[in-house]
Each structure stands twice: as structure tokens, then as C-alpha cells.
Amino acid sequence: MSWFKKLFGATDDNGQQHMTEPATSFVYVRMPGDAQPTERHYLFEDPIEEQLKIRNLGYISGGGSLQSAPDENGVRRIELTGIDIEAEDLDAVRALLRNLLPGLGAPVGTQIEFTLEDQRLQDRLIDSGWIEREPRTDRHPGFDL
Template sequence: MIERFLHGLQEKMEDPDVYEPMIVVVPGDLDPFDRHYRFSIHIDAELRLAGLGCSVGGGTLYRGVDEDEDEDGEDEIVSCILDVDATDVEGARALIRLHMPELGAPAGTLVQYGDYEDRFDGERWHLGEPRSIEEI
């Protein structure tokens, strides 16, 4: 019965063979499961439905992994990362900029692509700025 609603969606569920890598950086200490259910699944679904790519996972950015640990003996979590494989970078950027604030992205959220990034200040996006984080 449900198959009648899925016509045409099977190809959208496959990861693209040709894509440009992008990274969405969300500042703060966010649990990987929270990152996944709060941001990743929604961004992935929207990118796939629009034919702009997919969100293929993510990670956590720590400060001080190779340096001295903080006073509690743990590394500080700086941000979480969403990996995006974009088949259309401009379209994916626009879609991500639309949906991340709706999903509760905090000020300081970055959409990184190539040598540039779009930065959310909590109210508006600043587009095409040089990357503020060079290596993730």
C-alpha cells in the first residue's frame, strides 16, 4: 500500500556519485544523537527531496585534543559538524540557510564550502566570507 507514495523516491535515497563537500558547523556541545535528530535528518531529507545532495554524517570538533586537558581532565567540545555532499552548492547553501534557523541553529553557525563560509549571527546570514576555521 505505501509503495504508491514512494514512486520516484528510490533514486533520491541514493548518495550522489559526483558532489562538492560542504560542512555545517554548529557551535556548542551537542550530543551526536541530538545533532542527528535535531539537524542532520532534516537537512538530509530536504537536500534529497530538492535534488541538491545529502547529509552524510558528521562529527565533533574538540579544542585541546593534543594540548593540555581542561581542569576536569576532558577535552572541550567546541562544535558539532554536519557533512554535506552537495550536487549544487549554491542551491544547498540556500536550503541550509533557510532551514538551520528554523531548526534552532545558534548564532555562530557556519556553512563552509570551498574557501568560503556563510555565517549566521542569530538574526541574519553573512554570505561568502573567508573561512574562519581552516581545518576540520
């Protein structure tokens, strides 16, 4: 279906117009470490967004950082950074991210979080590569997903 029909609706066999909502899957990339928002944008979001667009696989819908509790001096540091993705093809987006993230400098411990048939799963980067489809208990920091 074209983006125009997705945006404005489609016409059924009887000529009736109805709104359609594209089916997407939510993917959350969780990266440990102190990446500032501008770093996250230029180092990760821009290249990921470019590859998603080239392949027509989805788009980045948000991102953010999770800060620590204040230390004894009242200073907070970034503990993790995250990127929200709406995936048109979940498996293809996961494969793209597994190939792309290590080359972009994603640290060991990076997780690609997703839900499949009501199961919360993740692909997790370790020293020797990716562990795929492992159960997860972490939830999106902002949406409890």
C-alpha cells in the first residue's frame, strides 16, 4: 500500500473510504553508557534512519536518555541512551540493527528490545556477537513496554 493510502485511507471494493493504520512493530534500542543526546543523534540515529529509509523498513519515532540518581554532589550522569523505532518488518529491522550497531560504536550490552506474540524479547550484544531472542524483563523507560 502506498504511503498516500496509509495516510489518507483506502477504498474498499464497494467504493467506501476507510482509514487504515499501517502495521508496525515497536523496537527499542537500549545502549548502556554516557552518550549525550547530540552524540546519540549524529552517531546512531542519523545512520540508522538513513538505512531504514533506503530499505523502506520503518522510521525512528523517538529517543532519550536515562539519568542516574544524583550523587553526593547532586550530579546526575547518563546511564543509558535509547532509540525508538517503528518497524514495518520486525525481522528485517532487527537484522539491520545487528549488522549496523557494532560498526557505529554501540557498546557491549546494547539491547534490541521487541515484542513478538506477547513475549518480551531482546537481541543482546556481547563480546562475541549477538544473542538473539532472549527473554527480557527490562521495560521501555517511558512507556512500560
